[in-house]
Each structure stands twice: as structure tokens, then as C-alpha cells.
Amino acid sequence: MDIFAELTWRQSIHQTTDDAFLPGWLAAGGRTLYAGFDPTSNGLHVGNFVPLMMLRRFQRAGHKPIALAGGATGMIGDPSGKSDERNLLCEETIQANVAAISTELRQFLDFDAGPHAAQLVNNYQWMKDWSYLRFLREIGKNFPxxxxxxxxxVRGRLDRDDGGISYTEFSYMLLQAYDFVKLHSDYGCELQVGGSDQWGNITAGIDLARRMGHGQLYGITCPLLTKRDGTKMGKTEAGAIWLSPQKTSPYAFYQYWYNVEDDDVGNCLRLLSELSRDEIESLDAARAADAGRRDSQQRLAEDLTRLVHGDQGLAKARQASQVLFGAEIDDLSDADLAEIFADVPSSQLARDRLSGDGLNIIDALTHAGLANSKAEARRTITQGGAYVNNRRVEDIERNLKADDLASESIVVLRAGKKRYALLSFQ
RNA sequence: GGGGGGUUUCCCGAGCGGUCAAAGGGGUCAGACUGUAAAUCUGAUGGCUCAGCCUUCGCAGGUUCGAAUCCUGCACCCCCCA
Incomplete structure (x- = not known):
């Protein structure tokens, strides 16, 4: 497989240090490359996804990937792409973050692939023993x-009169440059990949290697994941989209990709998915013919959810999607409902409220918090916006009885398109 | 210190003795349409034991059969003069 050609049609190459040389050099196979991930938070997010997939694709093409967790660089703070000086994280946080992202990184790479088995390293391991004086004499001397x-x-920050850049962040590139040199001498790593904002750091490493007699190293940057309008992807009102199921549920993850704009979905399929070129191009054609079908979004959501959360995670995300978008709810278990409606408010009522005449729908909606007053509940029902287990309720006199339970003890109420609440009868 | 204007239901803003739970707009909420999109259209928008009743128009009193609307006092905001 020609990895360079693949990355090219996937539009995953923003810039390289040697366009003419790299395709042939990579085609020979067996190269060692790395990408770094700084522990700025306790998990990987969508922004980390592109370089991570780069490593994965390289490995599949027979190269050896090294994922570097930036235990040392994370202590300094990369000024790349940032308009302001950042606050330093405390050491315990950084260590916890390194542990968290390391676990996640493992999931995407194959560590048992023989000669091209992936490697996970932490630059704190080799940075921690340097003294300031020695570092200045041996490494700093090579940086004009x-x-x-x-x-x-750096330049972007010098023009600012409010803060500028600290000496600490200014020094960041020395650490990342040294990482590259270190990985070259310890693992024979000759290529660094990263987001387009990493170009300066990557070339700094290449320059340092040359000055220190390590020969020629190479770099490839990939585009940052942005929307057509230039804004970053992976953000919602609720915050970033994370890869960890604890931080972003498989359902929310699936939904994020399912709702990607038509204009952006082709780019996402190329950069992130593992769908074949044929399939992506036929999706492009289908989308041009009938964007409303949204096959592209669906395939994107499926592929990425399976990649990140596995078959089981995908199945749950799909089930939750069906239910949350109106499929009638019946014959599910309390456990299923608890999972699907994880973020939905739930309130308790005594079981015997369902016996006798049952529980009036108006009281149920009010109790569940879907209406602020009985008048509002009545209005919602009259206007056709009230649902029990996703079946519309039109009768104000309707009473909930034991048959209305969707599972052992739960009734699912909904007001309008998306406002859900659970009533649990104990 | 003197003079003038203001305070209305989530917001803006009409109302200036009864027909006012209070125009209009925004927002919000439903519904239709739709691609789990955007736009658009329709309806609703104080509460309740709902053909009725109760509570709202800065706060407290008063006039009146009846006040968001008139009077008195108080609080806060804005403008002009000093």
C-alpha cells in the first residue's frame, strides 16, 4: 500500500519537509515515526484524532509508530496556535493526564505487530534528569x-502588547526538538507527524538533529480538523467531544458525527474514517445527488463510533439514537433505559400511584419537571406535544397505569421533540 | 441644592378610571413542514379545584361602585440646571 498516496487523497497532508523524497522513502516500508500528545487535559479529544489516525494508518502500511505522551513538554506549555500565555498545570495533574491519555493512545495502535509494533513513550523519562546548565550547553547552544x-x-505573540510570551513557553520548541533527536537515537525514528501548527516545532527538531550530527530527519503535518467556515470541529455548547466514554458517551459521540454539516462530512470521512477511497467517493456522489439522505453522516458516525467505542458501543449508540429520536419504547429493561437516558432527569414515585385510577398525565408531566405548572402541562398535551413512551397522548384525562411501564418500573415521558424525563415507580 | 422624566407580565414596549391577565415585537414552548439541517408557517405563552375563581402593572396607603390607569408618602433609575 502506498501510504503517501493514501494520505494525499485523504487530504491528510498539509505540508512535508520533502515532497519529492518522502513518497519513495515511505514506500520502502519499515520506517519509524512519531507524534506527540501533550497532557493538557485528562483525555484525548477530537482535535487529537487526526494525528492519531495518521499514526494508525502508517502502522497499517507497515511502519512503526511511536506515540509520545508529553509528560515533560506538558509542564511547559506549547505556544503553537495559542494567542495567550497559558497557566501551568500542577505536576500531579500532568501525571494523571499522562496516565489517562496513554491508556487511550494504546487503544488505537497495535503493540504486538512484530517489527512494526507500536511504542508508547513519555518524554518526562528522558527530560527529568537534565540539569539546566547541561541542557543550555548541549542543546540550547544549537538554537539561534x-x-x-x-x-x-513566537512571532504571533511578540506583536502583542498584552503579555507577549514568557521565556518558558519560548523554550518549548527546544524540548520538542530534543524529543525528536532522542527518539532518533533510541528508536531510529526519522519522521515526525503532527498538526499543521506543529510545523515550527518539527522543523526545529530537524535542525537540531542536523547540528548534532544525526543526519536528515523528516516531517509531515496534517491539517487541523476545521469546518468549512474555519472554526474548530469537536466543540459543542456542552464542551469538547472526547474519546473517552466517561467524558463523552458513545451516544453523544455518535450524534456529533451524525450531525456534521454536509460541507464538512467529506473532509471528516477522509481525515478520520477508515472507509475505503471507493466508498468515500461513492458517498460523495450520493451526497451530491441527495444530501437529505445523509448516508455520509451515518457512515461517518458508524465508523468512528466503532473505532473509538467498539461494536458494543456502536450498538448502544444506535439504540439510544433510535429511542431518543422517537421510536416507541416498549419491552426494555430498567438498565437499558438508565443507560439510554443517562443524562435525562428522573424522579421517583410510589408504585401504588399506578393502581386504581392511576396517575393523571398532567400530574405526571408536572412531577417529572416537563411542565412548570398544570396549565403548562395541559397546554402541552392539547397542542400535541406530550408523549408516553414516545406515543403521543392527546387526552387530558389520560391516566397512567401499570401497562404504561416501558420496563420493570419506568415510564418514559417526553414533551416536544427532545425533552425527556423518566418516572420511576418503586 | 433646584427642575423634569421614568419604574408594566421572561425582555423590550403600548396602555392613562370600567370591555385589561393587559396591544405589538423579541424570546421561549408546542405543532406542521423537513434531512435528527436551515428557512418558513400555525398555535400557545400568570396560576388554579378552569364556562368560574385567585394573584399580577416599583412599595405602602387613599379616592371610587370599580384603578396598571387618579391622589399621598416612600424607594430606585435617568435627564437638565447649580
Whole structure:
């Protein structure tokens, strides 16, 4: 497989240090490459996804990937792509973050692939023993400040009169540059990949390697995951989309991709999914013919959810999607409902409220918090916006009885399109 | 210190003695349409034991058969003069 050609049609290559040389060099196979992930938070998010998939694709093409957790660089803070100086994280946080992202990184790479088995490293391991003086003499001496000042990550900050850049962040590129050199000498790593904002750091590493007599190293950057309008992807009103199921449920993850704009979905399929070129191109054609079908979004959501959360996670996300978008609810278990409606408010009522005449629908909606007053509940029902287990209720006199339970003890109420609440009868 | 204007239901904003739970707009909520999109259209929008009743128009009193609307006092906000 020609990895360079694949990455090219996937539009995953933003810039390389040697367009003419790299395709042939990679086609020979067996190269070692790395990408770094700084522990700025306790998990990987969608923004980390592109370089991560780069590593994965390289490995499938027979190269050896190294995922680097930035235990050391994370202590400094990368100025790349940032307009303001960042606050330093405390050491315990960084260590916890390194542990969290390391676990997640493992999931995407194959660590038993013989000669091209993936490797996970933490740059804190080799940075922790350096002394300041020794680092300045051995590494710092190789960095001309005038070159450093010309890097976008620094230059963008020098023009600002409010804060500028600290010496600490200014030094960041030395650490990342040294990582590359270190990985070259310890693992024979010759290629670094990263987001387009990493260009300056990558070339800094290449320059350092040359000055220190390590020969020629290479770099490839991939585009940042942005929407057609230039804004970052992976953000919702509720916050970032994370890869960890604890931070973003498989359902929410699935829904995020399912709702990607028509204009952006082709790009996402190329950059992130593992669908074949044929399939992606036929999806493009289908989308051009009838965007309303949204086959592209569905395939994207399925592929990425399976990749991140497995078959089981995908199945749950799909089930939750069907239910939350109106499929009638019946014959589910309390456990199923609890999972599907994890973020939905739930309130308790005594079981015997269902016996006798039962529980009036107006009281049920009010109790569940779907209506602020009985008048509002009545209005919702009259206007056709009230549902029990996703079946519309039109009668104000309707009473809930034991038959209305969707599972052992739960009735699912809904007001309008999306406002759900559970009533649990104990 | 003197003079003038204001305070209305989630917001803006009409109302200036009864027909006012209070125009209009925004927002919000439903519904239709739709691609789990955007736009659009329709309806609703104080509460309740709902053909009725109760509570709302800065706060407290008063006039009146009847007040968001008139009078008195108080609080806060804005403008002009000093």
C-alpha cells in the first residue's frame, strides 16, 4: 500500500519537509515515526484524532509508530496556535493526564505487530534528569534565537502588547526538538507527524538533529480538523467531544458525527474514517445527488463510533439514537433505559400511584419537571406535544397505569421533540 | 441644592378610571413542514379545584361602585440646571 498516496487523497497532508523524497522513502516500508500528545487535559479529544489516525494508518502500511505522551513538554506549555500565555498545570495533574491519555493512545495502535509494533513513550523519562546548565550547553547552544523568533508560534505573540510570551513557553520548541533527536537515537525514528501548527516545532527538531550530527530527519503535518467556515470541529455548547466514554458517551459521540454539516462530512470521512477511497467517493456522489439522505453522516458516525467505542458501543449508540429520536419504547429493561437516558432527569414515585385510577398525565408531566405548572402541562398535551413512551397522548384525562411501564418500573415521558424525563415507580 | 422624566407580565414596549391577565415585537414552548439541517408557517405563552375563581402593572396607603390607569408618602433609575 502506498501510504503517501493514501494520505494525499485523504487530504491528510498539509505540508512535508520533502515532497519529492518522502513518497519513495515511505514506500520502502519499515520506517519509524512519531507524534506527540501533550497532557493538557485528562483525555484525548477530537482535535487529537487526526494525528492519531495518521499514526494508525502508517502502522497499517507497515511502519512503526511511536506515540509520545508529553509528560515533560506538558509542564511547559506549547505556544503553537495559542494567542495567550497559558497557566501551568500542577505536576500531579500532568501525571494523571499522562496516565489517562496513554491508556487511550494504546487503544488505537497495535503493540504486538512484530517489527512494526507500536511504542508508547513519555518524554518526562528522558527530560527529568537534565540539569539546566547541561541542557543550555548541549542543546540550547544549537538554537539561534533569530531563527526561533521567526517561528509563527513566537512571532504571533511578540506583536502583542498584552503579555507577549514568557521565556518558558519560548523554550518549548527546544524540548520538542530534543524529543525528536532522542527518539532518533533510541528508536531510529526519522519522521515526525503532527498538526499543521506543529510545523515550527518539527522543523526545529530537524535542525537540531542536523547540528548534532544525526543526519536528515523528516516531517509531515496534517491539517487541523476545521469546518468549512474555519472554526474548530469537536466543540459543542456542552464542551469538547472526547474519546473517552466517561467524558463523552458513545451516544453523544455518535450524534456529533451524525450531525456534521454536509460541507464538512467529506473532509471528516477522509481525515478520520477508515472507509475505503471507493466508498468515500461513492458517498460523495450520493451526497451530491441527495444530501437529505445523509448516508455520509451515518457512515461517518458508524465508523468512528466503532473505532473509538467498539461494536458494543456502536450498538448502544444506535439504540439510544433510535429511542431518543422517537421510536416507541416498549419491552426494555430498567438498565437499558438508565443507560439510554443517562443524562435525562428522573424522579421517583410510589408504585401504588399506578393502581386504581392511576396517575393523571398532567400530574405526571408536572412531577417529572416537563411542565412548570398544570396549565403548562395541559397546554402541552392539547397542542400535541406530550408523549408516553414516545406515543403521543392527546387526552387530558389520560391516566397512567401499570401497562404504561416501558420496563420493570419506568415510564418514559417526553414533551416536544427532545425533552425527556423518566418516572420511576418503586 | 433646584427642575423634569421614568419604574408594566421572561425582555423590550403600548396602555392613562370600567370591555385589561393587559396591544405589538423579541424570546421561549408546542405543532406542521423537513434531512435528527436551515428557512418558513400555525398555535400557545400568570396560576388554579378552569364556562368560574385567585394573584399580577416599583412599595405602602387613599379616592371610587370599580384603578396598571387618579391622589399621598416612600424607594430606585435617568435627564437638565447649580
Amino acid at each position: 534565537v533569530n531563527v526561533m523568533l521567526a517561528k509563527d508560534s
